[in-house]
Amino acid sequence: MDLILWRHAEAQDAPPGEPQAGSDLERALTPRGEKQAVRMAGWLDRQLPEGTRILVSPARRCEQTALALGRKYKVRPELAPDATAAQLLELVQWPQGKSPILVIGHQPTLGQTIARLLGLQESDCPVKKGSVWWLRTRQRDGQSQTVVVTVQSPEVL
Incomplete structure:
Protein backbone atom coordinates (compact mmCIF):
# COMPACT_ATOMS: atom_id res chain seq x y z
CA MET A 1 0.00 0.00 0.00
CA ASP A 2 1.20 3.50 -0.82
CA LEU A 3 0.40 6.30 1.61
CA ILE A 4 1.25 9.79 0.40
CA LEU A 5 1.13 12.46 3.10
CA TRP A 6 0.96 16.07 1.86
CA ARG A 7 1.10 18.88 4.39
CA HIS A 8 -0.99 21.87 3.34
CA ALA A 9 0.96 24.74 1.84
CA GLU A 10 1.76 27.96 3.69
CA ALA A 11 -1.34 29.51 5.23
CA GLN A 12 -2.26 32.80 6.83
CA ASP A 13 -1.42 33.11 10.51
CA ALA A 14 -4.14 32.48 13.06
CA PRO A 15 -5.86 35.65 14.31
CA PRO A 16 -4.16 37.22 17.35
CA GLY A 17 -5.23 35.86 20.70
CA GLU A 18 -6.71 32.46 21.33
CA PRO A 19 -7.73 31.01 17.93
CA GLN A 20 -11.20 29.52 17.84
CA ALA A 21 -11.60 26.11 16.20
CA GLY A 22 -13.87 27.62 13.53
CA SER A 23 -11.46 30.42 12.67
CA ASP A 24 -8.56 27.96 12.39
CA GLU A 34 -0.74 29.00 -3.49
CA LYS A 35 2.51 28.82 -5.49
CA GLN A 36 3.79 25.98 -3.29
CA ALA A 37 0.56 24.04 -3.81
CA VAL A 38 0.66 24.48 -7.60
CA ARG A 39 4.33 23.44 -7.79
CA MET A 40 3.81 20.30 -5.69
CA ALA A 41 0.54 19.48 -7.44
CA GLY A 42 2.31 19.52 -10.81
CA TRP A 43 4.85 17.01 -9.55
CA LEU A 44 2.22 14.83 -7.85
CA ASP A 45 -0.01 14.80 -10.92
CA ARG A 46 2.82 13.20 -12.90
CA GLN A 47 3.61 10.66 -10.14
CA LEU A 48 0.28 9.52 -8.68
CA PRO A 49 -1.00 6.20 -9.98
CA GLU A 50 -4.47 5.98 -11.50
CA GLY A 51 -7.08 5.25 -8.87
CA THR A 52 -5.30 7.11 -6.07
CA ARG A 53 -7.87 8.10 -3.44
CA CYS A 62 -6.09 21.89 2.91
CA GLU A 63 -8.94 22.13 0.41
CA GLN A 64 -7.11 24.91 -1.40
CA THR A 65 -4.01 22.73 -1.52
CA ALA A 66 -6.11 19.87 -2.94
CA LEU A 67 -7.71 22.12 -5.55
CA ALA A 68 -4.28 22.83 -7.02
CA LEU A 69 -4.09 19.13 -7.97
CA GLY A 70 -7.31 19.31 -9.97
CA ARG A 71 -8.53 15.81 -9.03
CA LYS A 72 -11.60 14.60 -7.16
CA TYR A 73 -11.18 14.40 -3.41
CA LYS A 74 -13.21 13.70 -0.28
CA VAL A 75 -13.22 15.93 2.77
CA ARG A 76 -12.91 13.83 5.90
CA PRO A 77 -13.51 15.28 9.40
CA GLU A 78 -11.16 12.61 10.80
CA LEU A 79 -8.30 14.67 9.28
CA ALA A 80 -9.12 17.97 11.04
CA PRO A 81 -6.23 19.80 12.74
CA ASP A 82 -6.76 17.93 16.03
CA ALA A 83 -6.61 14.46 14.41
CA THR A 84 -4.34 11.74 15.74
CA ALA A 85 -2.03 9.40 13.87
CA ALA A 86 -4.24 6.50 14.97
CA GLN A 87 -7.31 8.16 13.40
CA LEU A 88 -5.44 8.78 10.15
CA LEU A 89 -4.16 5.20 9.94
CA GLU A 90 -7.61 3.78 10.70
CA LEU A 91 -9.19 5.98 8.02
CA VAL A 92 -6.75 4.83 5.33
CA GLN A 93 -6.80 1.21 6.58
CA TRP A 94 -3.02 1.02 6.84
CA PRO A 95 -1.45 -1.33 5.87
CA GLN A 96 -4.29 -3.42 4.43
CA GLY A 97 -5.58 -0.80 1.98
CA LYS A 98 -5.44 -1.81 -1.65
CA SER A 99 -5.24 1.47 -3.56
CA PRO A 100 -2.77 4.31 -3.05
CA ILE A 101 -4.08 7.09 -0.80
CA LEU A 102 -3.07 10.74 -0.74
CA VAL A 103 -3.86 12.51 2.54
CA ILE A 104 -3.72 16.30 2.71
CA GLY A 105 -3.51 17.36 6.32
CA HIS A 106 -1.67 19.03 9.19
CA GLN A 107 1.19 18.94 11.60
CA PRO A 108 1.62 17.38 14.06
CA THR A 109 -0.66 14.58 12.78
CA LEU A 110 1.36 13.88 9.63
CA GLY A 111 4.67 13.93 11.50
CA GLN A 112 3.32 11.66 14.21
CA THR A 113 2.09 9.24 11.56
CA ILE A 114 5.48 9.19 9.84
CA ALA A 115 7.31 8.69 13.15
CA ARG A 116 4.98 5.84 14.09
CA LEU A 117 5.29 4.05 10.74
CA LEU A 118 9.07 4.40 10.58
CA GLY A 119 9.63 3.48 14.23
CA LEU A 120 11.40 6.75 15.02
CA GLN A 121 12.41 7.50 18.60
CA GLU A 122 10.81 10.93 18.48
CA SER A 123 7.02 11.08 18.72
CA ASP A 124 6.86 13.54 15.85
CA CYS A 125 8.73 14.04 12.59
CA PRO A 126 8.98 17.60 11.24
CA VAL A 127 7.10 18.05 7.95
CA LYS A 128 7.67 21.28 6.07
CA LYS A 129 4.63 23.18 4.75
CA GLY A 130 3.72 22.03 1.26
CA SER A 131 5.94 18.93 1.45
CA VAL A 132 5.08 15.36 0.52
CA TRP A 133 6.19 12.14 2.22
CA TRP A 134 5.51 9.01 0.15
CA LEU A 135 5.51 5.81 2.21
CA ARG A 136 4.99 2.22 1.12
CA THR A 137 4.37 -0.97 3.06
CA ARG A 138 5.93 -4.20 1.89
CA GLN A 139 6.53 -7.72 3.10
CA ARG A 140 10.16 -8.72 3.58
CA ASP A 141 11.21 -12.01 5.18
CA GLY A 142 7.69 -12.51 6.53
CA GLN A 143 7.63 -9.10 8.21
CA SER A 144 5.79 -5.95 7.27
CA GLN A 145 8.08 -2.98 6.61
CA THR A 146 7.46 0.67 5.87
CA VAL A 147 9.81 2.24 3.34
CA VAL A 148 10.20 5.85 2.30
CA VAL A 149 9.68 6.13 -1.46
CA THR A 150 10.43 9.86 -1.60
CA VAL A 151 10.22 13.12 0.29
CA GLN A 152 9.63 16.24 -1.80
CA SER A 153 9.53 19.92 -0.93
CA PRO A 154 7.99 22.53 -3.22
CA GLU A 155 11.14 24.66 -2.99
CA VAL A 156 13.26 22.05 -4.76
CA LEU A 157 10.86 21.20 -7.58
Whole structure:
Protein backbone atom coordinates (compact mmCIF):
# COMPACT_ATOMS: atom_id res chain seq x y z
CA MET A 1 0.00 0.00 0.00
CA ASP A 2 1.20 3.50 -0.82
CA LEU A 3 0.40 6.30 1.61
CA ILE A 4 1.25 9.79 0.40
CA LEU A 5 1.13 12.46 3.10
CA TRP A 6 0.96 16.07 1.86
CA ARG A 7 1.10 18.88 4.39
CA HIS A 8 -0.99 21.87 3.34
CA ALA A 9 0.96 24.74 1.84
CA GLU A 10 1.76 27.96 3.69
CA ALA A 11 -1.34 29.51 5.23
CA GLN A 12 -2.26 32.80 6.83
CA ASP A 13 -1.42 33.11 10.51
CA ALA A 14 -4.14 32.48 13.06
CA PRO A 15 -5.86 35.65 14.31
CA PRO A 16 -4.16 37.22 17.35
CA GLY A 17 -5.23 35.86 20.70
CA GLU A 18 -6.71 32.46 21.33
CA PRO A 19 -7.73 31.01 17.93
CA GLN A 20 -11.20 29.52 17.84
CA ALA A 21 -11.60 26.11 16.20
CA GLY A 22 -13.87 27.62 13.53
CA SER A 23 -11.46 30.42 12.67
CA ASP A 24 -8.56 27.96 12.39
CA LEU A 25 -10.54 25.96 9.82
CA GLU A 26 -11.08 29.14 7.78
CA ARG A 27 -7.42 30.08 7.41
CA ALA A 28 -6.55 30.41 3.71
CA LEU A 29 -3.32 29.89 1.81
CA THR A 30 -1.00 32.85 1.38
CA PRO A 31 0.08 33.84 -2.15
CA ARG A 32 3.33 31.95 -1.47
CA GLY A 33 1.28 28.96 -0.28
CA GLU A 34 -0.74 29.00 -3.49
CA LYS A 35 2.51 28.82 -5.49
CA GLN A 36 3.79 25.98 -3.29
CA ALA A 37 0.56 24.04 -3.81
CA VAL A 38 0.66 24.48 -7.60
CA ARG A 39 4.33 23.44 -7.79
CA MET A 40 3.81 20.30 -5.69
CA ALA A 41 0.54 19.48 -7.44
CA GLY A 42 2.31 19.52 -10.81
CA TRP A 43 4.85 17.01 -9.55
CA LEU A 44 2.22 14.83 -7.85
CA ASP A 45 -0.01 14.80 -10.92
CA ARG A 46 2.82 13.20 -12.90
CA GLN A 47 3.61 10.66 -10.14
CA LEU A 48 0.28 9.52 -8.68
CA PRO A 49 -1.00 6.20 -9.98
CA GLU A 50 -4.47 5.98 -11.50
CA GLY A 51 -7.08 5.25 -8.87
CA THR A 52 -5.30 7.11 -6.07
CA ARG A 53 -7.87 8.10 -3.44
CA ILE A 54 -7.49 11.64 -2.13
CA LEU A 55 -8.66 12.45 1.41
CA VAL A 56 -8.53 16.01 2.71
CA SER A 57 -8.89 17.79 6.04
CA PRO A 58 -11.95 20.09 6.28
CA ALA A 59 -9.63 23.09 6.81
CA ARG A 60 -9.84 25.65 4.01
CA ARG A 61 -6.03 25.66 3.53
CA CYS A 62 -6.09 21.89 2.91
CA GLU A 63 -8.94 22.13 0.41
CA GLN A 64 -7.11 24.91 -1.40
CA THR A 65 -4.01 22.73 -1.52
CA ALA A 66 -6.11 19.87 -2.94
CA LEU A 67 -7.71 22.12 -5.55
CA ALA A 68 -4.28 22.83 -7.02
CA LEU A 69 -4.09 19.13 -7.97
CA GLY A 70 -7.31 19.31 -9.97
CA ARG A 71 -8.53 15.81 -9.03
CA LYS A 72 -11.60 14.60 -7.16
CA TYR A 73 -11.18 14.40 -3.41
CA LYS A 74 -13.21 13.70 -0.28
CA VAL A 75 -13.22 15.93 2.77
CA ARG A 76 -12.91 13.83 5.90
CA PRO A 77 -13.51 15.28 9.40
CA GLU A 78 -11.16 12.61 10.80
CA LEU A 79 -8.30 14.67 9.28
CA ALA A 80 -9.12 17.97 11.04
CA PRO A 81 -6.23 19.80 12.74
CA ASP A 82 -6.76 17.93 16.03
CA ALA A 83 -6.61 14.46 14.41
CA THR A 84 -4.34 11.74 15.74
CA ALA A 85 -2.03 9.40 13.87
CA ALA A 86 -4.24 6.50 14.97
CA GLN A 87 -7.31 8.16 13.40
CA LEU A 88 -5.44 8.78 10.15
CA LEU A 89 -4.16 5.20 9.94
CA GLU A 90 -7.61 3.78 10.70
CA LEU A 91 -9.19 5.98 8.02
CA VAL A 92 -6.75 4.83 5.33
CA GLN A 93 -6.80 1.21 6.58
CA TRP A 94 -3.02 1.02 6.84
CA PRO A 95 -1.45 -1.33 5.87
CA GLN A 96 -4.29 -3.42 4.43
CA GLY A 97 -5.58 -0.80 1.98
CA LYS A 98 -5.44 -1.81 -1.65
CA SER A 99 -5.24 1.47 -3.56
CA PRO A 100 -2.77 4.31 -3.05
CA ILE A 101 -4.08 7.09 -0.80
CA LEU A 102 -3.07 10.74 -0.74
CA VAL A 103 -3.86 12.51 2.54
CA ILE A 104 -3.72 16.30 2.71
CA GLY A 105 -3.51 17.36 6.32
CA HIS A 106 -1.67 19.03 9.19
CA GLN A 107 1.19 18.94 11.60
CA PRO A 108 1.62 17.38 14.06
CA THR A 109 -0.66 14.58 12.78
CA LEU A 110 1.36 13.88 9.63
CA GLY A 111 4.67 13.93 11.50
CA GLN A 112 3.32 11.66 14.21
CA THR A 113 2.09 9.24 11.56
CA ILE A 114 5.48 9.19 9.84
CA ALA A 115 7.31 8.69 13.15
CA ARG A 116 4.98 5.84 14.09
CA LEU A 117 5.29 4.05 10.74
CA LEU A 118 9.07 4.40 10.58
CA GLY A 119 9.63 3.48 14.23
CA LEU A 120 11.40 6.75 15.02
CA GLN A 121 12.41 7.50 18.60
CA GLU A 122 10.81 10.93 18.48
CA SER A 123 7.02 11.08 18.72
CA ASP A 124 6.86 13.54 15.85
CA CYS A 125 8.73 14.04 12.59
CA PRO A 126 8.98 17.60 11.24
CA VAL A 127 7.10 18.05 7.95
CA LYS A 128 7.67 21.28 6.07
CA LYS A 129 4.63 23.18 4.75
CA GLY A 130 3.72 22.03 1.26
CA SER A 131 5.94 18.93 1.45
CA VAL A 132 5.08 15.36 0.52
CA TRP A 133 6.19 12.14 2.22
CA TRP A 134 5.51 9.01 0.15
CA LEU A 135 5.51 5.81 2.21
CA ARG A 136 4.99 2.22 1.12
CA THR A 137 4.37 -0.97 3.06
CA ARG A 138 5.93 -4.20 1.89
CA GLN A 139 6.53 -7.72 3.10
CA ARG A 140 10.16 -8.72 3.58
CA ASP A 141 11.21 -12.01 5.18
CA GLY A 142 7.69 -12.51 6.53
CA GLN A 143 7.63 -9.10 8.21
CA SER A 144 5.79 -5.95 7.27
CA GLN A 145 8.08 -2.98 6.61
CA THR A 146 7.46 0.67 5.87
CA VAL A 147 9.81 2.24 3.34
CA VAL A 148 10.20 5.85 2.30
CA VAL A 149 9.68 6.13 -1.46
CA THR A 150 10.43 9.86 -1.60
CA VAL A 151 10.22 13.12 0.29
CA GLN A 152 9.63 16.24 -1.80
CA SER A 153 9.53 19.92 -0.93
CA PRO A 154 7.99 22.53 -3.22
CA GLU A 155 11.14 24.66 -2.99
CA VAL A 156 13.26 22.05 -4.76
CA LEU A 157 10.86 21.20 -7.58
